[in-house]
Amino acid sequence: MTVADVGRKAPRRPRPAPGAGRRSPLRVLGMVVVLGFTAFNLLVLYWLIAASFKTPVEIFTKPFALPVRWFQLGKPLRNFAYAWDQAGFGDAFLTTVVLVAASSAAIVLVSAPAAYALTRLGVRGSGPLTNLIAVGMGVPFQTVIIPLFIGLSTVHLTDSLFGLFLVYVALSIPFTVFLLTGFFRSLSDEMEEAAAIDGASPLRTFFAVMLPLARGGLITALILNAIGLWNETLLAIVFLQSQAHFTLARALFTFYGAAEYQSEYGGLIAGVTILVLPMLVLYLVLARRIITGLTLGSGK
Amino acid sequence: MATIAAAPATQRGAAGKPGPTGTSGGHLVRKRRLFWPFLAPALILYVVFLVAPTIVTGVLSFTRWAGAGDTPQFTGFAGYLRMFASDSFRSALVNTLMYVVVGGIGTFLLAFLFTMVLRDMPGGKLVRTILFFPNIVAPVALAMFFSFLFKSDDKGLANFVLGGLGIDPVRFLAPENVTLTVIGALVWASSGFYITILMAAVDRIPPYLYEDAEIAGASAWQKFRAITLPLTWDVVGVAGVLWTINALKIFELVFVLAGPGTYSPPTAAWTLGIYVFDRSFGSQGTPDYGGASACAVVMIALTSVFVVLLRRLMRRDTIQF
Numbered sequence: 336m337t338v339a340d341v342g343r344k345a346p347r348r349p350r351p352a353p354g355a356g357r358r359s360p361l362r363v364l365g366m367v368v369v370l371g372f373t374a375f376n377l378l379v380l381y382w383l384i385a386a387s388f389k390t391p392v393e394i395f396t397k398p399f400a401l402p403v404r405w406f407q408l409g410k411p412l413r414n415f416a417y418a419w420d421q422a423g424f425g426d427a428f429l430t431t432v433v434l435v436a437a438s439s440a441a442i443v444l445v446s447a448p449a450a451y452a453l454t455r456l457g458v459r460g461s462g463p464l465t466n467l468i469a470v471g472m473g474v475p476f477q478t479v480i481i482p483l484f485i486g487l488s489t490v491h492l493t494d495s496l497f498g499l500f501l502v503y504v505a506l507s508i509p510f511t512v513f514l515l516t517g518f519f520r521s522l523s524d525e526m527e528e529a530a531a532i533d534g535a536s537p538l539r540t541f542f543a544v545m546l547p548l549a550r551g552g553l554i555t556a557l558i559l560n561a562i563g564l565w566n567e568t569l570l571a572i573v574f575l576q577s578q579a580h581f582t583l584a585r586a587l588f589t590f591y592g593a594a595e596y597q598s599e600y601g602g603l604i605a606g607v608t609i610l611v612l613p614m615l616v617l618y619l620v621l622a623r624r625i626i627t628g629l630t631l632g633s634g635k
Numbered sequence: 636m637a638t639i640a641a642a643p644a645t646q647r648g649a650a651g652k653p654g655p656t657g658t659s660g661g662h663l664v665r666k667r668r669l670f671w672p673f674l675a676p677a678l679i680l681y682v683v684f685l686v687a688p689t690i691v692t693g694v695l696s697f698t699r700w701a702g703a704g705d706t707p708q709f710t711g712f713a714g715y716l717r718m719f720a721s722d723s724f725r726s727a728l729v730n731t732l733m734y735v736v737v738g739g740i741g742t743f744l745l746a747f748l749f750t751m752v753l754r755d756m757p758g759g760k761l762v763r764t765i766l767f768f769p770n771i772v773a774p775v776a777l778a779m780f781f782s783f784l785f786k787s788d789d790k791g792l793a794n795f796v797l798g799g800l801g802i803d804p805v806r807f808l809a810p811e812n813v814t815l816t817v818i819g820a821l822v823w824a825s826s827g828f829y830i831t832i833l834m835a836a837v838d839r840i841p842p843y844l845y846e847d848a849e850i851a852g853a854s855a856w857q858k859f860r861a862i863t864l865p866l867t868w869d870v871v872g873v874a875g876v877l878w879t880i881n882a883l884k885i886f887e888l889v890f891v892l893a894g895p896g897t898y899s900p901p902t903a904a905w906t907l908g909i910y911v912f913d914r915s916f917g918s919q920g921t922p923d924y925g926g927a928s929a930c931a932v933v934m935i936a937l938t939s940v941f942v943v944l945l946r947r948l949m950r951r952d953t954i955q956f
Binding site: 359361362364365366368369372373375376377379380382383386394395398445446448449451452453456457458464468471472473474475476477478479480481482483484485486488501502504505506508509512531536537538541562565566567568569572573584587588589591592595600603604607610611614615617618622625626627629630 | 662663665666667668669670671672673674676677678680681683684685686687688689691692695702703745748749751752753756762763764765766767768769770771772773774775776779780782783790792795823826828831832835854855856880883884886887891895897898907908911912915916924927928930931932934935938939942
């Protein structure tokens with residue numbers, strides 16, 4: 336990013352004639368927007384984390400300053416303690432971790448064999464079937480919540496984490512199957528044929544050869560579903576009513592009104608941070624995989 | 636992407652058929668026996684939780700039904716006519732189209748501008764990672780952040796900064812302004828995703844094309860017009876489809892920013908997604924499952940129309956490079 340960096344990279348490609356295309360107004364405008372945009376994102380992140388340690392007065396009167404008051408009072412984690420204990424984010428955190436882990440694992444468990452069947456078994460009609468499932472990605476959840484709610488309530492699975500688990504798994508299938516068909520299709524036939532010649536049964540070929548080969552795709556699918564479900568709000572609002580079952584996003588949604596009413600802004604922002612921080616950590620570790628995974632379907 | 640996806644699978648099916656010789660033929664048959672056991676769990680869940688409910692919603696949209704304790708009554712198109720005549724639906728429809736069209740134009744203009752700069756910018760990868768970041772944050776959390784940013788009194792962060800510059804506070808979240816405010820928030824939150832998709836396509840363009848253009852003295856706009864846009868056209872089309880699908884169901888961002896949080900916002904700020912939610916699970920009054928279903932049908936119809944239109948508009952011969 337420094338001048339020295341640019342100098343070092345220069346020999347790779349021939350430099351254009353001095354000034355040619357470099358300083359066009361559009362480019363300068365673009366540069367300004369890009370840098371402004373990037374700076375704004377970093378500022379948002381700073382504001383969020385700083386504010387989660389502040390008192391309401393500090394949040395509103397010194398939005399860009401570092402937190403001071405709670406540190407002076409010797410209770411730096413006061414907002415987090417409030418959100419965690421009083422507002423139910425502690426329970427919600429555990430619920431969310433378990434629900435998201437179980438759902439993501441189940442989604443991949445169901446989708447991987449389906450994607451394999453649709454791409455590598457050479458059955459006629461696989462193409463149209465794949466498209467039929469992929470079309471499901473375009474269906475807004477609003478279109479299905481009413482019948483799903485009625486159906487699940489007749490079998491007493493509303494306001495139930497198992498009911499929400501079923502909904503999460505089923506509604507994530509179109510995206511996951513579509514993503515994984517891309518991965519399975521990109522595998523070469525040779526390994527599969529070699530396994531067949533060595534006498535491995537088709538089932539064994541799938542588990543011992545194809546699944547390990549598609550491991551990257553399976554992990555990507557697992558992570559993307561985990562992020563999506565961690566952040567999911569609409570279905571959680573519809574299918575969970577009692578606080579004991581709330582997920583983090585659901586708890587935050589409910590806490591918002593109460594926090595405004597009680598001026599409990601510190602606790603509210605701490606709640607936002609509790610929801611955002613795990614995803615941020617995941618993102619810092621796995622940014623490349625998350626980005627390529629999420630943009631994969633569109634590029635090819 | 637759907638039609639492209641179909642091609643290799645059918646070829647495989649055709650190629651596999653004429654060669655049932657010896658062990659490989661027997662193996663093929665045994666392999667195909669796996670098809671239904673492997674596909675069935677996913678397909679059954681898909682049909683039961685997605686296909687069937689969509690059909691049921693379609694049927695319910697022709698009824699009047701207040702939910703549990705009431706029996707659905709067939710009313711034909713009366714429910715639709717009532718809905719189209721209501722102010723709340725009209726503003727929901729207009730607002731949703733605003734998000735899709737105005738937000739879409741804003742997002743793609745921004746994304747195009749970024750492709751011109753990011754391609755050969757030092758530190759571009761890091762910048763892209765930072766730009767993408769809002770996409771992993773829950774919309775409900777983004778909405779909370781924006782509610783702090785845009786609070787109407789002088790408490791809000793934006794008005795705090797404006798006040799520092801000597802400008803009077805702006806009521807960003809008042810019903811008449813909130814749609815524009817949320818469009819801005821939406822463009823900010825989603826542009827990183829579309830920038831990343833477009834940049835993945837731009838990175839595949841051979842650099843010598845740009846170098847030749849630079850030597851010929853092309854401006855940034857000319858390079859974009861003559862190289863970037865034509866060579867990423869297909870990806871732009873897919874990105875447009877994704878945008879439409881996502882923007883049409885916008886819910887949390889508007890619900891939290893325009894309203895008190897737990898209850899629905901004023902109808903002037905509604906979107907179709909909020910209309911469906913309010914009429915079915917919103918906390919006020921008796922539910923109107925028939926009306927909510929009718930609006931849900933409008934949502935899926937709009938999605939289909941937009942997607943088909945976009946694919947038609949963007950269709951052209953593939954450029955090989």
